[in-house]
Amino acid sequence: MDMTRRPRRLRQDGVRGLVSETSLDASDLIAPVFVDATTDERVPIESMPGHERVPVSEAVERVEEVLATGVEAVIVFGIPESKDARGSRAWAEDGVVQEAVRRISAETDAYVITDVCLCEYTEHGHCGVLAENARAGEGLTVKNDETLDLLARTALSHVEAGADMVAPSSMADGQVGAIREALDAAGHDNIPVMAYAVKYESAFYGPFRDAADGAPAFGDRRHYQMDPGNRREAMRMARRDAEEGADVLMVKPALPYLDVVADVRREFDHPVAAYNVSGEYAMLQAAGEKGWLDTTESAYESVLSIKRAGADLILTYFAEDIAASLS
Numbered sequence: 001m002d003m004t005r006r007p008r009r010l011r012q013d014g015v016r017g018l019v020s021e022t023s024l025d026a027s028d029l030i031a032p033v034f035v036d037a038t039t040d041e042r043v044p045i046e047s048m049p050g051h052e053r054v055p056v057s058e059a060v061e062r063v064e065e066v067l068a069t070g071v072e073a074v075i076v077f078g079i080p081e082s083k084d085a086r087g088s089r090a091w092a093e094d095g096v097v098q099e100a101v102r103r104i105s106a107e108t109d110a111y112v113i114t115d116v117c118l119c120e121y122t123e124h125g126h127c128g129v130l131a132e133n134a135r136a137g138e139g140l141t142v143k144n145d146e147t148l149d150l151l152a153r154t155a156l157s158h159v160e161a162g163a164d165m166v167a168p169s170s171m172a173d174g175q176v177g178a179i180r181e182a183l184d185a186a187g188h189d190n191i192p193v194m195a196y197a198v199k200y201e202s203a204f205y206g207p208f209r210d211a212a213d214g215a216p217a218f219g220d221r222r223h224y225q226m227d228p229g230n231r232r233e234a235m236r237m238a239r240r241d242a243e244e245g246a247d248v249l250m251v252k253p254a255l256p257y258l259d260v261v262a263d264v265r266r267e268f269d270h271p272v273a274a275y276n277v278s279g280e281y282a283m284l285q286a287a288g289e290k291g292w293l294d295t296t297e298s299a300y301e302s303v304l305s306i307k308r309a310g311a312d313l314i315l316t317y318f319a320e321d322i323a324a325s326l327s
Contacts, residue, residue, distance in 0.1 A: 021308075022304060022307055022308040023304075024300070024303060024304055024307060024322060024326065025326065026069065026070035026071050026072070026322075026323035026326055026327070027070075027072060028307060028311075028312070028313065028314055029071050029073075029303075029314055029315075029316060029319040029322060029323060030071070030073045030074065030075050030113065030273075030313055030314065030315045030316070030319065031066045031071050031073070031074050031075070031315075031316075031317075031319035031320060032051075032074070032075050032077060032315060032317060032319075033054070033059070033062055033063060033066065033074045033075070033076050033077070034051070034052070034053045034054065034077050034078075034079065035053070035054055035055070035056055035059050035062075035076060035077070035078050035079070035096055035097065035100040036053035036054065036055060036078075036079040036096070037055075037056060037078070037079060037080050037081040037095075037096035037099075038079060038080075038081055039053065039055050040055050040057070041055065042054050042055070042058065045207070047206065047207035047278070047282055048207045048278055048281060048282055048285075048317060049282075049285050049289070050285070050317075050321075051317060053079060056096060056099050056100050056103070059076075059100040059103055059104055060103050060104055060107045060108060063104050063108050063110050064108060065320070066110070066319070066320055067108060067109065067110055069319075069320040069323040069324045069327070070323040070324070070326065070327055071319045071320060071323045072109075072110065072111055073110065073111040073112075073113060073313075074104070074110050074111070074112060074113065075113040075114065075115055075167060075315060076097055076100055076101060076104070076112065076113070076114050076115070076163075077097075077115050077120065078095065078096035078097035078100065078120060078121075079096065079120060080095060080096050080120065080121050081096070083121055083122060083123040084121075084122070084123055085122065085123060085129075085130070086118075086122065086129055086150065087118035087119075087120075087121030087122040087150065088121070089121050090117075090118050090120075090121040090150065090153075090154045090157075091150065091153040091154040091156075091157045092157070093157065095157070097114055097158060097161070098157055098158065098160075098161040099161075101114060101158060101161040101162045101163050102161050102162055104162070105161070105162030105163075105164075106162070111164050111165070112162065112163050112164050112165075113163065113164065113165040113166070113167055113194065114155075114158040114163045114165075114166055114167065115167050115169055116151055116154050116155045116158065116166050116167060116168040116169065116170070116175075116179065117151075117168070117169045117170045118147070118150060118151070118154070118170060119170070126141055126142055127142060127147070127169075127170035127171065127172070128142035128143065128144070128146070128147030128150070128151075128170055128172055129142060129143045129146045129147050129150065130142060130143070131143050142170075142172070144172050144173050144174070145174075147170065147172045147175075148172055148174055148175060148178040149178070151168055151170060151172060151175050151178060151179060152178045152179050152181070152182035153182070155168065155179040155182065155183065155193075156179075156182050156183060156186055156188070159183060159186075159188050159191050160186075163191070164191070165191065165192045165193070165194055165247075165248075166179060166183075166191065166193055166194070167193070167194040167195070167196060167250070168193065168195060168196060169196040169199065169252075170196075171196065171199050171225050171226070173240075174244065175195075176193055176195045176240075176241045176244040176245055176246045177244035177245060179193055180193055180244060180245035192247035192248065193245065193246050193247050193248070194246070194247065194248035194250055194273055194313075195241040195244075195246035195248065195249055195250060196250050196252055196275075197237050197238040197240075197241040197242075197246060197249040197250055197251070197264075198226065198234040198237050198238055198249070198250070198251045198252070198257070198260055198264065199225055199226060199250075199251075199252045200225060200226045200227070200228050200252065200253065200256075200257065201225035201226060201227065201228065202225075202228065202252075202253050202256070202277070202279070203279065204253045204256065204277050204278070204279030204280055205253075205277060205278060205279060206278065206279055206282075207278035207279055207281070207282045228256070231259065231260060231263065234251070234257075234260045234263060234264070235263060235264075235267055238264050238267070238268060239267075239268075242268060242270060246270065247270065247271070248270060248271045248272070248273050248313065249264055249268060249270045249271070249272055249273065250272075250273040250274065250275060250315075251264055251272070251273070251274045251275070251311075252274070252275035252277060253275060253276070253277040253279070253280060254274035254275055254276045254277065254280065254306045254311070254314070255276065255280050255302060255305070255306070257274075258305060258306065258309040259309075261274050261306065261309040261310050261311055262309045262310050264310065265309070265310025265311075266310070271312045271313060272310055272311050272312050272313070273311060273312065273313040273314070273315065274306045274309070274311035274313075274314055274315070275314075275315040275316075276302065276303060276306060276314060276315065276316035276317070276318065278317065280302065281299075281316070281317040281318060284298050284299055284302065296321060296325060299318040299321060299322060300318075300322055300325065302318075303316055303318060303322060
């Protein structure tokens, strides 16, 4: 008997979908939303076609657009009206994220996640309080322990505004523990923390820095983000955050690090998130505009590969397009 054709029997219409090992659902996806306190109208993000910064007054409308596609969760990023050395608008009661979250939480059914970092709020664009010698380019750039206090204050202010989950992304050592302690002490022990546990220093963040106005004014972030060549270190970072109380472990970026996504999935029983970042989005959009790829099909295949690697939650700028295509 010729056995070579047996696999093809299950690739035919009718049975193909029944035996599919991996599939996407709108509930797998989280859509990033950018809220800008410096504008009264929507501002297209040039490097991310199809996405905009929206004013606080349109935050609810923007989230309702997301919900209409079937996506149920958003992650909110803010562009403040002013910046300073410590990023004090990050934890201000009337800050851009706080104001947007209050409205979104009160007026929509969205599950609201907030990014907790300082880079969008500091005048220097780094993810924490700078060391005295930072501008000279010597030694470590960010004071880790002083930054922890500010991240905890920021996370608490987001939760008090109505956030359902917080996601610390600065890669400060101990950030999850500091935030967990602050939330618990304030009676918010029910709020989960999604840790950017494995966050690489990546060239794929370029369009996001344009979108969130968070590019470093000098230097880079290699002193606190991970070396792209390191795989074993990722397990140490994820284990540290898990021990500090992280509820979800994230890998960022996603596509260049699918091996790491799979590693985290094997090693931990936590839900695993992966961030399909702005550069991954922009390159497919650019190829689609050139006619070199079908953007919709390549986006679906890319995000499907992230889920196949082991991600339970996928943050992606394709969230709305993919969800709409599934309905």
